[in-house]
Amino acid sequence: MDLAQAIAQPSVDWHALSPDIVLAAAACMVLIADLFLPEESKWLAMPLSAAGILGTLAAVVSLAGEHRTTLGGAVEIDTFALVFKGLFCVIGLIVLAMSFGYFRSGRYYQGEYYFLMLCSLLGGVVISSARELVTLFIALELISIPAIIMTALRKADVKSNEAALKFFLFSVLSTAVMLYGMSLVYGITGSTKLDEIRSSIASSADEPLVVLSVIFVVIGFAFKISAVPFHFWAPDTYEGAPSPVAAFLSTASKIGGFVGLLVLMFRAFPEVADTWRPAFAVLATLTMTVGNLIALRQQHIIRLLAYSGIAQSGYVLVTLALIDPSRPEANAQALESAIVYLVIYGIMDLGAFAAAVAFARKTGTYFLSDYAGLWRRSPVLATLMAGFLLSLAGTPPMAGAWAKLFVFAAAINSEVYWLAAVMGVNAVIAAWYYLAVVKRMFLDSPEVDEPIEVPYLLRATMGVAAFALLAVFIYPAFITSLADRSLL
Amino acid sequence: MSVPPGYYLALAGLMFSVGVVGALTRRNAIVIFMFIELMLNAINLIFVTFSRMWGHVDGQILVFFVLVVAAAEVVVGLAIILVISRRRGTANVDDVSLLKW
Amino acid sequence: MPDSGVFEYLAAGLRGAVSRTNALPNCAFCVLVFGLSATLSYPRGSPRSCSHIATSGAVPAVPRDYFSQYITIGIFVLVGLGLVGVTLQLARLVRPNVPTREKYTTYESGIDPIGRGWTQTNVRYYIFALLFVIFDVEAVFLFPWAIVFERLGTQAFIEMLIFIAILAFALLYAIRKKMLEWL
Numbered sequence: 073m074d075l076a077q078a079i080a081q082p083s084v085d086w087h088a089l090s091p092d093i094v095l096a097a098a099a100c101m102v103l104i105a106d107l108f109l110p111e112e113s114k115w116l117a118m119p120l121s122a123a124g125i126l127g128t129l130a131a132v133v134s135l136a137g138e139h140r141t142t143l144g145g146a147v148e149i150d151t152f153a154l155v156f157k158g159l160f161c162v163i164g165l166i167v168l169a170m171s172f173g174y175f176r177s178g179r180y181y182q183g184e185y186y187f188l189m190l191c192s193l194l195g196g197v198v199i200s201s202a203r204e205l206v207t208l209f210i211a212l213e214l215i216s217i218p219a220i221i222m223t224a225l226r227k228a229d230v231k232s233n234e235a236a237l238k239f240f241l242f243s244v245l246s247t248a249v250m251l252y253g254m255s256l257v258y259g260i261t262g263s264t265k266l267d268e269i270r271s272s273i274a275s276s277a278d279e280p281l282v283v284l285s286v287i288f289v290v291i292g293f294a295f296k297i298s299a300v301p302f303h304f305w306a307p308d309t310y311e312g313a314p315s316p317v318a319a320f321l322s323t324a325s326k327i328g329g330f331v332g333l334l335v336l337m338f339r340a341f342p343e344v345a346d347t348w349r350p351a352f353a354v355l356a357t358l359t360m361t362v363g364n365l366i367a368l369r370q371q372h373i374i375r376l377l378a379y380s381g382i383a384q385s386g387y388v389l390v391t392l393a394l395i396d397p398s399r400p401e402a403n404a405q406a407l408e409s410a411i412v413y414l415v416i417y418g419i420m421d422l423g424a425f426a427a428a429v430a431f432a433r434k435t436g437t438y439f440l441s442d443y444a445g446l447w448r449r450s451p452v453l454a455t456l457m458a459g460f461l462l463s464l465a466g467t468p469p470m471a472g473a474w475a476k477l478f479v480f481a482a483a484i485n486s487e488v489y490w491l492a493a494v495m496g497v498n499a500v501i502a503a504w505y506y507l508a509v510v511k512r513m514f515l516d517s518p519e520v521d522e523p524i525e526v527p528y529l530l531r532a533t534m535g536v537a538a539f540a541l542l543a544v545f546i547y548p549a550f551i552t553s554l555a556d557r558s559l560l
Numbered sequence: 561m562s563v564p565p566g567y568y569l570a571l572a573g574l575m576f577s578v579g580v581v582g583a584l585t586r587r588n589a590i591v592i593f594m595f596i597e598l599m600l601n602a603i604n605l606i607f608v609t610f611s612r613m614w615g616h617v618d619g620q621i622l623v624f625f626v627l628v629v630a631a632a633e634v635v636v637g638l639a640i641i642l643v644i645s646r647r648r649g650t651a652n653v654d655d656v657s658l659l660k661w
Numbered sequence: 662m663p664d665s666g667v668f669e670y671l672a673a674g675l676r677g678a679v680s681r682t683n684a685l686p687n688c689a690f691c692v693l694v695f696g697l698s699a700t701l702s703y704p705r706g707s708p709r710s711c712s713h714i715a716t717s718g719a720v721p722a723v724p725r726d727y728f729s730q731y732i733t734i735g736i737f738v739l740v741g742l743g744l745v746g747v748t749l750q751l752a753r754l755v756r757p758n759v760p761t762r763e764k765y766t767t768y769e770s771g772i773d774p775i776g777r778g779w780t781q782t783n784v785r786y787y788i789f790a791l792l793f794v795i796f797d798v799e800a801v802f803l804f805p806w807a808i809v810f811e812r813l814g815t816q817a818f819i820e821m822l823i824f825i826a827i828l829a830f831a832l833l834y835a836i837r838k839k840m841l842e843w844l
Contacts, residue, residue: 100830107837206622213629217636224640233644237653240640241592244633245583248599251626252576255603255619259569259610264618624801631798635791642787 085142088149090131091157092198098124099190106183115176117186122168124190128197129161145265146204152411152558156200156331159415163324164193166422169533170429171316181225188218189320196328203339205254205264208332212250212296215328216243219321223313235312239321242295242305250292256285257340266340274343283347289336290351296329297385299355300362307378315432318374319425322381323418330388330414338407338560342397352393353491360386360498368505373428373438376505380464381421383502387479388413390495394486402486404559409478411555416463416475416544423460423537426530427453434524440509445518453526454513459538465506466499471544471551478552568609575602589641589651593634600630788840799828 086093098121106117132154140149167189175182195214202208220243224236258264260282261272276282291302298306310318341348363383370376391410396403430453431446432438447454463470466477476499483492526534544550579599583592604623611619645651802824810817835841 100827103830103834107834206625209622210625210629213632217629217632220636220640224643227643230647233640233647236640237589237644240633240637241589241596241653244593244596244637247629247633248576248579248596248603251600251603252606255606255610255622258619258622259606259613262610262614262616264622624805627801628798631794635794638787638791 083142085140088135088138088140088142088147088201090134091128092194092201094131095124095128095190095194095197098127099187099194102183102190103187106187109183114182115172117183118168118172118176121186121190122165125161125164125168125193129158132157132161141203143207145267146207147201148203149201150558151554152560153201155411155415155554155558156327157197159327159418160193160196160200160324163196163320163327163418163422164189166419166426166533166537167316167320167324169529170319170422170426172529173433173527174314174316174429185222185225188222192216192218192222192320193324196324196331199328199331199335202332203266203335205258205266205269208335209251209254212328212332213247215325216247216296219317219325222317222320223309225317226314229312231312232314233312235309238305239309239313242302246292246295246302248292249295250289253285253288253290253292256281256288260285266335269340270343273341277344277347282344286341286344286348287351290333290348290355293329293333293336294355297326297333297389298382299385299389300358300382303359303363303382306382307375310378311372311374315374315425315429315438318378319422319429322378322425323422326381326385327414327418330385330410333392334407334410335560337392337395338403342395342403345395345397349393349395352389353488356386356389356393356491357494358386359383359389360494364498364501364505368501370505371440373431373440373443373509374425376440376509377421377424377428380502380506383498384417384421384464386498387476387495388417390479390483390491393491394482394488396486399486402482405482405485407558407560408552408555409482411558412478412548412551413475415551415555416471416541419537420460420463420470420472420541423534423541424457424464426534426537427457427460430526430530430534431457431524433527440512442519443509444512444516446513446524448518449520449522450524450526452531453524456534456538458510458513459541460534461506461510463541465503467503469542469545471541471548473545474548565609565613568605572602572605572609575599575605587652587654589644589653590638592653593637593641597630597634600626785843792835792840795831796828799824 101124102117102120105120106114109116135149135154137151138149141147142149168186171185171189175185192215195211195216195218198214199208199211202211220236220240223239224232226232257269257273260276260279261269263269263272273282294302295305306322310322313321337345337348360383363379363381363386367376367379367383370379388410391406391413394402394406428438431443435442443457446457459470462468463472466472466475476495480492480495483489483495576599579595579597579602582595582598586592586595604626607619607623607626609619611617611623641651648655803821806817806821810821
């Protein structure tokens, strides 16, 4: 059945679409509520958005264990889709908690911000279950276009404007390149469904056009996930954007890109894996190494997190360089480790951003030198920040250790030893700059002794996130059992 | 009499290349933006050509979506460029360089 | 005696157009949609050929279907132009004609025109331009829907209502934010 027919004679499984519909309805509600709320109670948009996301989460849970396809195969609900839908909801809740104080005090466009965030989140929720090129493309754009506006939200701030312009130009350029690849894929296979693409692309694996098209798609996605050498926009954009938005970009937007990439590579192009696997190996090596080396020199916490986020993308890219359909076991392990990594990365990166936001709320500074002696000014914040940084560094006792270990094990299992070695070296470099911050917080003496109060909402959110990371470290089956079942 | 699809694809490839080169070498944000639109139009042409070649309309449906996304991007992009040019009096991307490294 | 081929062509095209008009619903909007569908349905026998055209049946054999469709459009254009011209001329017959100097000056919202016609547009128009772009492009989805919605039934109708409602929210936003008021 081709797409036109699927649209013309739809038999829609509404339950399968319920998470997306609930979130879309919530976004519209927030927009309208904001229009009619008086200025002093605009903050109500935040609890309303939280309710919407919780509703979405409930819809996701109600689908647990199901396997459904609808809209002519364009949308497929399986464990993979549900895990990522759930992850996007959790990310949305944490970002809401971070944004609340920030946007309420700053006299920004509160209602618009929450509306845009829900829209962007909707993109993430849709892309998790999209198994067709049009849906994939629309979902990806739905993530980035509201994110661009969110970046530009501080209209009076030249840095915010500049960040938005850079993000915008790179995003549009990457879209165009990706679409060019997609158009060629469509031309070669005559279908936009990933499964049909997979079966018909296998016969023309050696054609240069296939290689060209896949490479174009990969480059387009490489911009979105800020892989080196397509990463230039990311640190500038994160620094210029309002910091909760930066947190959103470095998690939701990036994970959205990765979900699209995983779906495409595992579902549509595995038969031609031989042609693009080396590209991913090179991309992963460059991304890890360059990201970590530049992060060593950063003095600004947001930029540090931006470059560390780039390096973290590199680790996930390693899993994509391991895809090999002729060895189903290694293939499945690669996917599993990618899922585990993305889930854990989402939580720990957001946690670190939240700690930076909490610190900046009281002190107004983002510079690492000001973190000296944080332990004496606010033991809670210092402990939480240290926990998230340790997790990012991949050291026990946080879940980040398992994330790195799984990817490492997958590389060893697929007998790609050199990539595993590169990863190991990079983990050591990365540990250096994360631990330097931790050392500064605990061992150096502060310049000012004024204690730092952390808002309750933020404190609770960070506490839950840190606890979750700790729990996953102690009992990793929380996530691995889910990842185990999410095969594409 | 019909034009073979290869011609359309060549034209689209040419348009896309012009777009890429222009987007990378020009300095005015609006002009960069116009080149990117040129790239998107080249893609639309490819979709329509292939859609015709395969004898179904999937590609044409894709074109609709590309059009809509391009329109949304135009709106967002122009708004950002306008804000910048109001503040700075310029739409030159070289002047927009506060954030580095 | 001119070559009769051209006339035959035109006549056949007309016949095609008329035979099709019978299959049309009597509503101005559908006439518009029909004009679009006629162009879209090239080449003949494409999978999306719409039900209106399928019922028209007797397509003249002499000119190919493809060209007859252009002739249809041509006739539409001619009739459209003719209507405008005829009504203008009809008005001339009944109206009084008393020219004065003021009546010959260029009319611009009741104000005497100042400066040249080729001036920079006020930047405030950009917001309207942006709104226009969005709503204009969304109409792209209405056309295919309008062509087939009879076949799709209520569900498609409700879906399109939801789609338009979401667009209406955007318009409502623009109104509430006083974007449509001239400051």
